[in-house]
Amino acid sequence: MTTSNARSLDERAAFLEMKAREVRKAIVEMVHSAQSGHCGGSLSAADFVTALYFDLMDIDPAEPRKPGRDRFVLSKGHACPVWYAALALRGYFPAEELSTLRRNDSRLQGHPVATYLPGIDATSGSLGLGFGQALGMALDARLSGRKNTVYAVLGDGELNEGVVWETAAQAAKYRLDNLVAVVDRNNLQNDGRADVIMPMEPIDKKFEAFNWRVLEMDGHDMRQVLSTLEKARERSGRPTCVIARTIKGKGVSFMEDKREWHGKPPSDEERRRACEEIEGRTP
Ligand SMILES: Cc1ncc(C[n+]2csc(CCOP(=O)(O)OP(=O)(O)O)c2C)c(N)n1
Numbered sequence: 001m002t003t004s005n006a007r008s009l010d011e012r013a014a015f016l017e018m019k020a021r022e023v024r025k026a027i028v029e030m031v032h033s034a035q036s037g038h039c040g041g042s043l044s045a046a047d048f049v050t051a052l053y054f055d056l057m058d059i060d061p062a063e064p065r066k067p068g069r070d071r072f073v074l075s076k077g078h079a080c081p082v083w084y085a086a087l088a089l090r091g092y093f094p095a096e097e098l099s100t101l102r103r104n105d106s107r108l109q110g111h112p113v114a115t116y117l118p119g120i121d122a123t124s125g126s127l128g129l130g131f132g133q134a135l136g137m138a139l140d141a142r143l144s145g146r147k148n149t150v151y152a153v154l155g156d157g158e159l160n161e162g163v164v165w166e167t168a169a170q171a172a173k174y175r176l177d178n179l180v181a182v183v184d185r186n187n188l189q190n191d192g193r194a195d196v197i198m199p200m201e202p203i204d205k206k207f208e209a210f211n212w213r214v215l216e217m218d219g220h221d222m223r224q225v226l227s228t229l230e231k232a233r234e235r236s237g238r239p240t241c242v243i244a245r246t247i248k249g250k251g252v253s254f255m256e257d258k259r260e261w262h263g264k265p266p267s268d269e270e271r272r273r274a275c276e277e278i279e280g281r282t283p
Pocket residue numbers: 040041042044076078079125126127128154155156157158159161184186188189190191194248262
């Protein structure tokens with residue numbers, strides 16, 4: 001199931017595209033059953049999160065705390081439906097539990113809590129703070145002589161948080177080339193266009209100025225996602241930022257690039273239409 005370089009890039013991408021459809025469907029179903037939660041930023045991240053969990057990361061769902069495992073931190077914690085979907089479909093916990101999202105007694109809270117679910121190493125939701133935890137994990141790996149890679153997923157609105165740049169400076173100071181930040185560049189946050197609320201461009205030049213290596217990819221082209229993230233984990237002497245150009249709500253036409261789908265649950269009818277589209281049953 002995990003990385004197999006014997007398979008061609010096309011074969012791996014085709015498998016991951018199928019898995020990403022399952023992840024997207026689970027996101028829509030889970031937010032529908034909770035009648036609360038974040039579809040837009042989960043769907044924009046679905047392709048690269050799927051590639052990490054079903055191909056690239058060195059992880060073992062049977063041993064979630066295996067020493068030396070790669071680490072994943074969803075710094076934009078509100079998008080946890082994509083994380084819960086990937087973890088469940090990868091075998092960390094039963095998929096039936098996804099329908100308990102956001103219930104008081106559920107392990108699947110509206111933002112991820114580290115001690116609640118196997119596979120979740122960092123609590124997040126307050127934007128900016130997950131990235132700092134990822135930095136700590138990368139520094140710990142370095143000091144302990146472990147070879148694992150730490151991936152942190154950030155939203156583009158999240159880049160407004162000052163602590164993101166404190167973390168960026170620290171990571172460069174320690175030359176943490178085991179740290180990969182993936183920025184989900186969907187150009188929307190909850191209240192509107194990310195570029196309007198707080199212009200952050202040029203994002204690539206900003207990270208470069210902080211002494212990071214910067215890569216870019218189309219975050220919905222699975223072949224590019226695979227090859228770019230493979231490059232990102234190669235040690236380069238500097239931390240790596242991957243700017244993933246994405247579309248918020250990707251995969252469900254009526255949610256795509258629409259601000260209101262940041263945190264709106266689908267109705268019964270919208271759920272039905274969304275799942276049909278994801279399964280490819282509508283033209
Ligand atoms: C420190 C902090 N401030 C505000 C919020 C409220 N909030 C939740 S999501 C969000 C917008 C995030 O936008 P972005 O990072 O672009 O995420 P995405 O578009 O991927 O959903 C905000 C402001 C928060 N969670 N944490």
